[in-house]
């Protein structure tokens with residue numbers, strides 16, 4: 001039989017040959033380096049037989065993500081075996097590879113702590129050293145259920161039931177030594193090929209992410225082919241830990257969470273100062289771009305959500321309530337509100353484009369296990385806007401939104417913006433001609449920019465452009481989006497009156513620059529490590545009187561700077577100046593202004609900049625001018 005290699009060359013093999021044979025036929029070096037196989041984009045064990053005409057790719061330790069996926073998945077099985085050995089009676093949940101590592105969910109006979117990690121790692125090393133082969137077998141659903149039921153592994157039985165509901169008739173199992181797991185695979189040939197492993201953390205996780213289910217223990221770990229790569233990764237994790245926005249949010253008193261509102265953030269005065277600075281800057285832009293700001297209700301009739309299609313597509317993420325015995329829902333998106341505003345009066349072609357902006361607070365249910373600080377919340381504010389225009393106005397509207405993205409992101413130091421055009425998905429509403437016109441309008445608006453194309457990734461109602469930025473740690477974040485929509489204007493029968501007095505449907509553009517203001521704030525905290533650009537700093541300057549007799553003057557300095565719209569506070573606690581300087585630095589206040597006898601006498605301040613930089617004395621009026629200039633830079 002014949003199989004095809006990535007360069008489309010054919011490889012002649014005996015029938016029944018497997019991945020090992022294919023690698024061996026290419027060369028002995030590859031036979032040794034091979035760890036898995038890719039057949040038409042599906043990862044498989046080397047030992048699986050090939051079929052005539054297969055397009056194959058040999059995965060080796062140089063194959064990047066494919067290699068890491070298979071190796072980490074194998075390491076997860078080894079970790080599960082180690083846990084079973086050390087904690088007999090453990091029951092097993094899911095244990096998948098994830099980005100940057102893998103985890104396994106266990107139902108353990110006793111709680112696990114980080115103190116158990118060395119013993120588990122040592123047991124894993126023993127299994128790796130034993131070079132235990134991973135052996136695949138296939139069982140009928142019924143046999144597999146009986147096997148795991150007998151083993152008293154209820155979560156595996158639940159997985160099997162789920163697979164049966166999905167229409168599977170048989171399942172695959174993998175065994176290394178005495179440990180057998182329900183698993184799709186693929187795996188390395190043996191545990192000896194697993195690289196450097198490190199257990200990272202332990203957390204609670206509800207079975208299938210649902211808090212009505214039992215809570216399991218999730219053990220996070222990672223593995224790399226080489227120790228040096230693992231070390232680099234661990235160093236990065238430590239950096240990320242120091243910048244974790246949840247930790248900094250507490251330390252800098254920006255926001256917090258209370259048990260009374262899981263997933264619903266509480267913003268503290270300093271956090272609100274930053275958020276207000278962001279939204280005010282954006283409102284300035286919107287005013288210049290001739291947007292009009294509106295506010296629409298948080299709770300609206302269920303009827304509306306049926307009409308908009310949100311009920312159908314989104315109901316599992318929506319919160320419902322009753323008003324006067326009628327069904328209502330908390331808005332998960334702002335679009336229907338804006339549509340009602342547009343439709344609230346007769347619109348003429350002369351009014352278009354109509355640009356309605358809304359900083360709308362939306363609620364979406366997330367499973368408790370998915371919540372993550374400000375990055376994944378249940379309530380957030382979208383910097384939303386809906387533009388209603390003619391088809392021939394789309395290009396200009398989109399182009400000006402893209403310019404705004406460039407301009408606005410740059411203010412936060414995000415100079416590298418990646419744009420992706422997502423095109424017509426399989427399930428799409430509207431005619432092919434409409435879609436072609438819309439995609440062409442977006443392409444034209446993108447013009448000379450570099451952009452990627454995500455084929456068939458558009459919304460069901462229209463194509464879109466997504467924006468991504470890279471932060472100081474090299475991590476990529478998806479922020480805003482511009483989407484074209486022909487569907488909602490149709491559903492709500494929106495219209496404007498054209499030159500000939502005919503009623504015509506407008507096109508709707510949904511666009512958000514930041515996406516979620518809360519999430520953007522979280523990303524910004526991690527990107528800056530809390531050292532916000534001066535214009536965003538929650539406290540831009542702190543005045544430190546050297547002793548009590550300078551306190552009145554310190555208040556005068558504070559008042560003079562506040563008069564200039566700067567965010568200033570006085571620290572006149574009975575602590576030493578040295579201690580208060582350290583506290584100011586820990587609070588990441590950009591300027592500490594120290595005042596004593598000399599400063600009172602001269603009507604000035606002693607300036608300490610970021611990083612303890614001593615900038616000497618300055619007259620009050622001069623420092624005020626300088627800070628105002630820096631705030632508007």
Ligand SMILES: [Zn+2]
Pocket residue numbers: 073077095174181182183184185
């Ligand atoms: Zn597995």
Ligand SMILES: [Zn+2]
Pocket residue numbers: 333334335386510511
């Ligand atoms: Zn919208």
